[in-house]
Every structure is written in structure tokens, then in C-alpha cells.
Amino acid sequence: MKRLKWSLALAAGLTAGSVVAASAQQAAAPAPIKLGVVSFLSGPAASPFGVPGRNGAEILIEALNSGKAPAPFDKVGFAGSKIEIKWVDEAGSTAQVVTEFRNLVQRDQVDAVVGYISSGSCLAVTPVADELKALTVYFDCGTPRVFEEKPREYVFRPTSHATMDNTGAARYLIAKKKDITLFSGINQNYAWGQDSWKDFEAAMKVLAPKAQADKVLFPKLFQGEFGAEISTLLTSKSQALHSSFWDGDQESFIIQSGARGLANRMPYVGTTVESAIWRLRDKIPDGTIVGARGPHGPLAPDNALNKWFHSIYMDRYGTPPTYPSYQMVIAVLGLKVAWEKAAAAKGGAKPTTDEVAKAFKGIEYDSPSGRVKMALGNGHQGIQDTAYGTYRFNKQKNAPEVVDIVRYSAECVNPPADKTAEEWIKAGMPGAKC
């Protein structure tokens, strides 16, 4: 009986000790930060954009949580708090995307949402994010309208918008083809494709007034079969073909037009074609003008962060990161910088959403693709330098290459803070520092 009492006392003591130790441990480790990460995990956009974006978030957040990211991002998680991810698929109707966003904020009580590839998703989520006062960071969607239509409070986009892609493409094309007189365009028939063509055509009018647009085609999104469009282009004397095609449409168009020799008549100027080079390899014609929606992938600067990110991505996924991965990293790092700035102002305590949003405005930070400046949209929209290059498939190395890379400063290809993209281009891009 006496032994039983001692045993019970010992068990009780051990249990109490464990509870105290666990409590102490809990007190030492700050509560994790819940992050909703939204990307296309199914549907046609998953493979070229959604999954690389998701992969970028996965390996970066793993590195941040283990404190293994290089300086200045070597503090664990966000200000010492580990990050928990809730993955959400962006596929579905716009209404469904908004519902999922509300679920993340109201049901799952996430601290912030990072995501969105489709410009349609961003335009739909933006007013809801401000209504719910939910900190939201876009990583890929490109429409300039998000911050040009009205000021935003809780929404940020550290990656540049589409104007930079198209003014950069026009500048590069004219530098390579000074005597260009005729060009055509094929872009998907929705906000992204139409805005991209509008900016490119307007920039060409400013930079090469003698050049005229010939065939202007807007096939349906995810059309897949482009025989008639390719014939139309083959009947044109255009010297270049602009396209903001992405996803399977871009790959299908390149395969089909390659079989019919379109690239021999006019080079393809693809503002997003970098996302396809590791899959299509020698099917992408030499001479294609390569854009990556910023200085990402093979256009990225040779800095320590880029080397680190490229290396961990290759080790994990066996393929080089494409620009959606870089964009996701830029978005998450921007949130980390803002979070830690807000936390530092509170002596290390967890900041509120309002405090992080306030800290996010106008910050500047380094990323694997260079310096990011939150310079537009009242400090909510980022700008970066950009770069374009020319594609060739290196048969000796059996690998894609981008050569003749030309870099453009952020102020050369982005509008100033007090003008919309359309106003700036139509006015002749005044103040552009190239």
C-alpha cells in the first residue's frame, strides 16, 4: 500500500513536471503565424504557374522556419514566430475565389494571405480584403488596375505589374530591330491579354512611331488550337510578334507555330516565355525574345540570395525555378520584412494587422531577383529593375540559354507614382530613367 502511494506520488510529480515543462516551452516559443497561401493547384495554370509558385513558398518557408535562410532573412519565421501554411487552390470561379478568401480570413483566422495568379482573382479579392481588414499580399497577378483604381489599405503587391513587362519588351525589341516597321500581337482575350497588348502597342507608338501594328489577335483563353491564327500571321509581313500568352496556350502556340515555321518570319516576343523554357527546351525557336515578368530565372542578377534560392530549389525539385517561384519568394520576403519592422517597433511583440500594413508601405528590400521598392500605389505596389534577353538552345550543353541580356532600371520601365500606366505611356513615358 505504501509502495502504491509512493508510485502514485511519483507519477503525479512526473505529470506535473511535464505539464510545467510543456507550459514553459510554450511560453518560450511564440505562437505560430498562420499564413494562407493561394495558388493554382489544379487546372491549366497549375503546371506553369501555380505549382512553381507553391514550390517557392514551400521551400522558402521551410528555410525561414528553420532559420536557415541567408542574411538578412536568417531570423526564424516572422520575428521568431514559425509560419504555418494553409494551402488553397485558386482554381474555380471568381465567386469561389472570393469565398475561399473569406474562409481563410473569417473561418481559419489566418494572419495574412499571400497569393493569386489571375488578374481576375486579384481584382475580385482586393475590395473584400479591405472590407475585412485582412492583410493580403499578391505575388503574380499583373493588372495595374489594382492600385490605380483607388487607394488600398490592406493589399500589397511587391512584384511589378504588367506595364513593366510590355514597356521593357518594346524597348528591347526596338534595340534589336531598329528598322522595325510592322509588328503583330497575339494575346488571350481577357484583362491580362488586352492590358498587355494595350501597353505594348502604346509603348511602340512612343518608341518607334513609324512602326505599325498589323494583325491583332485575341483568341479565347485556353483555346489550345491556333491553326487559323498562325495562318493569319503567316500572311503578314510583320517583323515581330508580341505575346503575353501563358500556361498551356503558350506551349501549344509555340509547338504549332514551330511546325509551320512562323518563327522564321517573325521572332516571338514573349513577356512570360521564361516559364516554358525548361519544359519546351529546343522546341522554343532560337531568337525568341524572352521576358520573365521581371529579372527572374536566367535573367536574375548574380547575387548571393539568387544563388541560394536557385540551389535549394534545384535540390528539392530537380528543375530550375521559374519566375512564379521568384515572385512568390518576393511576396513572402516582403511580408517578413514588414512584419519584423512592425514587431521591432513593439519591442518584439506580435504586431497587429494594421501595424504590419503600416510598416509595409514604401519599404525596400533585397530579393533573389534584386532590390524591391514599394514605390507606387501609395507604397503598396512594388517596382523592380527588369531584363530581357534572346533565347537559344545550346546543343553542346543540351540546355536552354538566354543571351544578349539587357537590363532596364525600374524607373525606365515603370510609371512614376503620380501617374497611371496608361497616362504615362501615352504622354511619351516622361521622366523614364533609362
Add this chain to the structure above:
Amino acid sequence: MLTAFAIFSDGLVYAAYLFLVAVGLTLIFGVMKILNVTHGSFYAFGAYGAATAAGVWYDRGLNDAGGLLFMVGLAMLIGLIIGIILERGILRFVYGRDEVVVVLVTYAVFLILEDVIVLIWGPRSYTAYQPMTAAGSIDIGDLTLSNYDIGLVVLAAALAACCYWALKYTRYGRLLTVVIFDRETAAAFGVNVRVLYTVTFIIGAMLGALGGAVMAPKMSITLGIGVEVIVLAFAVVAIGGMGSIEGALIGAVLVGLARAAAVHLVPQLELFVIYAVMALVLSFRPYGLFSQVQPRKI
């Protein structure tokens, strides 16, 4: 002249694509009166199967022509297996139910099969361009045509001829015609309608997979390709008349030529023109161009 030729050739190529996609759908509807949304999945499985076959074949450095046959063979085998599983495992239990219920069942299966594709092939995209590249091209004036596209037109024409011959001159075809015309009377005369249903569904599934397999070399095979296809196939089948093979052929040619003309002459109307043709035809022929006269039953 060049533009007119381009419209004609592009129209035929697009029509071939539409017919290859729509023929299985209209066959299944004609016999079974099922608006089979799962047809998009047959197409997608055919395309993914063909991409897998291309990977296996071309990674071994084998010849191009054999590669295409292997792709088509594997895709049709997949169509056969899925067709048997769906018809025997699910659809036979809903025969005789309201048509809306059956459409919802096929839609549910379609959604499930989309996830099955993710489980088998993952979310990445695939290409199987080798047969198209190997086929080469031919120059006609300023226009360069892909020999593979010309082959697609020949295949679609041959398939249409085969279907016509099979329906008119074989015993199975004549039985199908009877069932299409009046299922109950056919059953009363001793036709085993259930067996015909099974065989027809499997043939429809294999034709859907064939469409995916022969289109695979032209495109990036990504998640969701079945969704895009099924909408177009429905439009073609509605124009031609639900259940009519010759209707699907004429519908495909009409849509193909109209779309090609729009792309060349008024590109702003490209999206609109397919459905404009459908609306125009259905306003004068509400059941499609080749709809059959329905006997009134008392």
C-alpha cells in the same frame, strides 16, 4: 486568294479537330440519349495516355511513325477500360432515370476523373510533339501547312466514312439505327438493347480518347483540357442534331469555316462566331440540321 485558301485550309483543320472530338459524343447521345459530360474526360485521358506513350516510345529513340501508332493504341486502350468501368460500374444503374439525373451523374464522374488525372499524372503539363515535328510541313504560296494537320483532316474524313459505312452496311450499324429511331420497339422485336448500350458507350469512349491522342502532339496537355473540349463538342453536336454522325460532320465544317473566316477577316468576332452559327441554326432548326423526325407516342 491566299486569304481565301488560308480560310479554307484552316477551316478544314479546325473542323477535323471538332469532328474527332464530337463524333463519340453524338454517337452515345444518339443511341443512349445520354448527354455525356464525361466525354471531356475520355478526351483528356486519351491525351495524357498518348503523352505517356510518347515518353516511353521516344525516350528509347524508336521511329516516329510507330510512336504515333503506339500513342493512339494506348489512348484507345485507356478509353476502352474507362468506358467499360463507367458503363458497367455506374451508368447501367441509372438507365431509364430522368435525363437530367443522368447528365448530373456524368458530370459528377467527370469531376472525379479530373482528380484521377491529378492522382495519376500530377499537376504538371506534358507535351508529345514528336509526331507533329516529324511530319514536317509543305509550302503553298506564302502559307506553310503542317503535314500533321493535313493528316488530321484525312483521319477525320476516313472516320466519317467508316461511321457512315458501319451504320448503313453492317448488322450492328442497322441495329443501332433501329435503337436510335425507337428503343422500345427495337427491344420488343428482340434487339438486346442493353448490349448495344454497352458496346456503343465503349466505342464512344474510345473515339473520345482517339480525339485526345491525335490532338496531343499539337498542344500542351494540361489539367482542364477536357472542359474546353466538351463545350465545343456540345456546340457542334447541337448544330448538327443530337445523335447524328453526318450532322456532327456538317456542324464541324460549318463552325470550322466560320471561325477561320472570322480569325482572318474580323478577328474581334472569333469568340462570338461559333455560338452565332449555333444560334442561327437552332433558330431555324431547333433540333439541329440533321435531327430526326420523332414519332409521337401515345
